[in-house]
Each structure stands twice: as C-alpha cells, then as structure tokens.
Amino acid sequence: MKTRIPITLLIAALLFFAGYAALFIAPDEATMHQIQRIFYFHLSSWMAMFTALSLAFIANVAWLVTRQPKWDWLGVSSVEVGVVSCTAGLITGVLWGRPAWGIWWTWDARLTTCFILWLLYISYLILRGLIEEPQRRATLSAVFGIFAFLDAPLVYVSNRLWRTQHPSPVIFGGQDSGLDPTMGKVLMICMAAMLGVAILVLIDRYRLERLRHELDELRLAADFRAANSNSAVTKGAL
Amino acid sequence: MSNFHFLLTAWIAVWAVFFGYELSIASRIARLREEVDRLKQQLREG
Numbered sequence: 001m002k003t004r005i006p007i008t009l010l011i012a013a014l015l016f017f018a019g020y021a022a023l024f025i026a027p028d029e030a031t032m033h034q035i036q037r038i039f040y041f042h043l044s045s046w047m048a049m050f051t052a053l054s055l056a057f058i059a060n061v062a063w064l065v066t067r068q069p070k071w072d073w074l075g076v077s078s079v080e081v082g083v084v085s086c087t088a089g090l091i092t093g094v095l096w097g098r099p100a101w102g103i104w105w106t107w108d109a110r111l112t113t114c115f116i117l118w119l120l121y122i123s124y125l126i127l128r129g130l131i132e133e134p135q136r137r138a139t140l141s142a143v144f145g146i147f148a149f150l151d152a153p154l155v156y157v158s159n160r161l162w163r164t165q166h167p168s169p170v171i172f173g174g175q176d177s178g179l180d181p182t183m184g185k186v187l188m189i190c191m192a193a194m195l196g197v198a199i200l201v202l203i204d205r206y207r208l209e210r211l212r213h214e215l216d217e218l219r220l221a222a223d224f225r226a227a228n229s230n231s232a233v234t235k236g237a238l
Numbered sequence: 239m240s241n242f243h244f245l246l247t248a249w250i251a252v253w254a255v256f257f258g259y260e261l262s263i264a265s266r267i268a269r270l271r272e273e274v275d276r277l278k279q280q281l282r283e284g
Contacts, residue, residue: 019249037239045252084259095248099241105279137242197256204263218277225281233278 011196018186018193019232026186040187044194045089050152052082052198053121057149060142072138073209076128077123081102081202085194086118101165109158110166117155120148122154 022040029036056078063071098104105111126142131137159166170179
C-alpha cells in the first residue's frame with residue numbers, strides 16, 4: 001500500500017502527458033484532421049481490453065486446473081476491467097465513426113465481433129450474479145469465460161480476413177500499413193497510460209473480490225457461533 | 239475544427255467510464271470494509 005500513492009501519481013502524470021501529446025504533439029492526419037486524434041485513446045482502450053481479457057482467460061484456465069480462489073477473483077476482476085475497456089472502445093468508435101464515415105454504426109465484421117464480445121462478457125457477469133454457491137459459480141463462469149474468449153482473436157483478425165467499413169490495421173497490417181514516427185510514439189505513450197490505469201483499477205477490483213470472500217467467511221463463522229450458542233442454551237434448558 | 243466536439247466527447251467519455259468504475263469499486267470496498275470490521279468486532283465480543 002505504501003507504493004500505491006507514488007505509482008498512482010506517476011500514472012496520473014503519464015495520463016496528463018498522454019492527453020497533451022494526443023491533442024497537441026501528434027501531427028494532424030491528412031484526411032480526417034482533428035477527429036483522427038480519437039485514434040490514440042480508441043486503440044489504447046482496445047489494447048487494455050485485450051490485455052484484461054487475456055488475463056481473465058489465463059485465470060479461468062488456472063481456476064479449472066488448481067481450484068484456488070485467487071484465480072476466480074482474478075478472473076472476474078479482469079473480465080470487469082475488460083468490459084469497461086471494451087465499453088470505452090465502443091463509445092470512442094461510435095464517436096469517431098459518425099464524423100469519419102457519416103454513420104454512427106454499421107454491422108461489419110469488426111464492429112459486430114466487438115459487440116458480440118462485449119455481450120458475451122456482460123453475460124458472464126450476469127451468470128455470476130445468478131449462481132449462489134461459490135464453487136459452482138467459479139467453475140461455470142470459468143468455462144463460460146473460456147468460451148467467450150474464443151471471440152477475442154476473431155475480433156483481432158476480422159478486418160484482416162474480411163473487407164470491412166472499419167479501416168485495415170495500421171500496426172502489423174502488412175506492407176501498406178504503418179504510422180508516422182511521431183504518431184507511433186504518441187500512441188505508445190497513450191497505451192502505457194491506459195494500461196497503467198487499467199492495472200490500477202484491476203488491483204482495486206481484485207481487493208474488492210478478496211474482501212467479499214473474507215466477508216463470506218466471517219458470516220459463516222458468525223452463523224456457526226450463533227448456532228452453537230443456541231444448541232448450548234437448548235441443552236441447558238433440558 | 240467542426241468535429242472538435244466529437245473528439246472532446248470521446249475524451250471525456252473514456253475517462254468518465256474509467257473513473258466512474260473506479261469510484262464504484264471504491265464505494266463497494268468501503269461498504270464491505272465496514273461490514274467486515276463490524277463482524278470481526280462481533281466475533282471478538284462473542
């Protein structure tokens with residue numbers, strides 16, 4: 001906890017600098033001009049989402065193998081952070097699409113697979129809320145989480161496999177892709193800032209899940225003690 | 239400059255989503271911490 005404040009301040013400074021760099025240092029793009037600057041936090045949101053959901057996938061597999069509660073806590077925490085990042089990515093995409101394409105939304109392969117991914121993980125969170133028994137909840141949600149993750153690589157390759165309204169990838173997109181060097185540096189700073197925020201939020205979310213577990217155990221102990229004292233009173237009366 | 243409001247809205251939306259989520263976590267942690275402390279106290283007192 002002692003390192004929490006300096007790390008938070010460092011990420012806040014990085015965040016401030018990333019915002020400044022995206023708005024004022026990155027060069028103007030030739031066709032879209034100002035609105036292209038959404039790219040820096042749009043792509044960063046997706047990168048944070050892929051990182052969080054990959055972590056959730058690892059945690060889900062680890063739970064099924066080891067049955068240690070920490071993997072279940074990490075799984076649900078990562079999924080929530082992934083859903084939040086996905087929501088940010090979808091909102092920025094919609095707000096970029098309107099001025100760039102003239103439409104808010106289209107059902108092309110990239111946008112549709114993203115939306116399905118978001119729906120799948122929302123379902124994961126709803127599923128967890130419906131199951132009371134902790135072991136069963138962890139196992140079913142881990143299995144569902146692994147199934148949901150199958151859509152993540154599909155999102156990544158969708159605009160490589162199919163012709164889409166969404167532009168072709170600018171990074172790892174083949175010979176005709178690439179970024180201006182300054183744009184690339186600004187993107188790296190924005191990604192680092194967004195990833196920093198996602199990690200901080202993930203740590204807090206994990207703490208929350210651990211606290212829930214502690215509370216459940218305390219409630220059990222309190223119930224057990226109450227039941228024992230009741231049976232002692234009954235025996236005394238007999 | 240005509241599209242600047244989209245850029246500004248996207249910028250605000252991203253951070254509103256993240257900070258709103260962080261605030262919700264912080265409030266849930268505070269509530270649970272209170273409950274944990276209350277139960278611990280109750281168990282100590284027997």
